[in-house]
Amino acid sequence: MDELLQSALNKKQQLYLSNFLNQYGISGLEQALQFFIDMQQEYVCKTKISISKIKINDIYYLKIQKHNISIYTKHDEYYKYGTLNNELKQLSAYNFVKCNQSCLVSIGKIKTIKHNEITLINNTKLHMSRNCAPKILAAFSSSNNIP
Numbered sequence: 001m002d003e004l005l006q007s008a009l010n011k012k013q014q015l016y017l018s019n020f021l022n023q024y025g026i027s028g029l030e031q032a033l034q035f036f037i038d039m040q041q042e043y044v045c046k047t048k049i050s051i052s053k054i055k056i057n058d059i060y061y062l063k064i065q066k067h068n069i070s071i072y073t074k075h076d077e078y079y080k081y082g083t084l085n086n087e088l089k090q091l092s093a094y095n096f097v098k099c100n101q102s103c104l105v106s107i108g109k110i111k112t113i114k115h116n117e118i119t120l121i122n123n124t125k126l127h128m129s130r131n132c133a134p135k136i137l138a139a140f141s142s143s144n145n146i147p
Contacts, residue, residue: 041094045071045078052078056094060120061105062087072124095143097136100129107139 021029043059045052058074064084071078088096088104095107099118103126112119113136118126128136 043071043091045080047080054078056091057108059091059096059106060109060122060124061099061103061126062091062096064102074122095139097139098132099136100127100132103127105136107136107143110136110140113137113140 020032024032041056042053043056045054054071054073060072060074062084063070063072064082064087067081067083069080069082069084069087071080084098084102084104088098091104096104097107099105105118105120105126109120109122110118111121111123113128116128116130116133118128118136120126
């Protein structure tokens with residue numbers, strides 16, 4: 001009985017996979033797998049008295065003022081001491097870019113960019129400096145398949 005059930009599940013999974021590949025191709029499968037991997041990645045926020053693990057996908061942006069970093073997420077705010085450049089080194093692989101002298105933003109959390117203002121999917125508005133604009137616009141366009 002177990003073998004029959006397992007065989008039926010395998011056929012069903014093969015059908016789903018075949019349909020997915022027909023619709024999206026190998027590159028679509030690779031993107032889906034990368035998305036799944038990225039969803040599992042965690043950022044460690046460590047201070048002198050606490051350590052928190054935050055899903056990178058939950059982070060909207062980071063802001064710094066005099067080495068005090070505020071991390072704004074879907075559920076909460078976290079605080080730590082450090083430099084924006086160190087955070088950028090750690091998060092750039094996950095589509096975080098500098099939007100001004102004191103802020104990193106997740107490209108995936110941007111809803112709109114208009115003039116020098118970025119609006120996030122939670123309606124937070126961030127200033128975008130002229131120096132950072134070309135890189136942000138290119139990353140945003142690329143991530144949304146905009147030519």
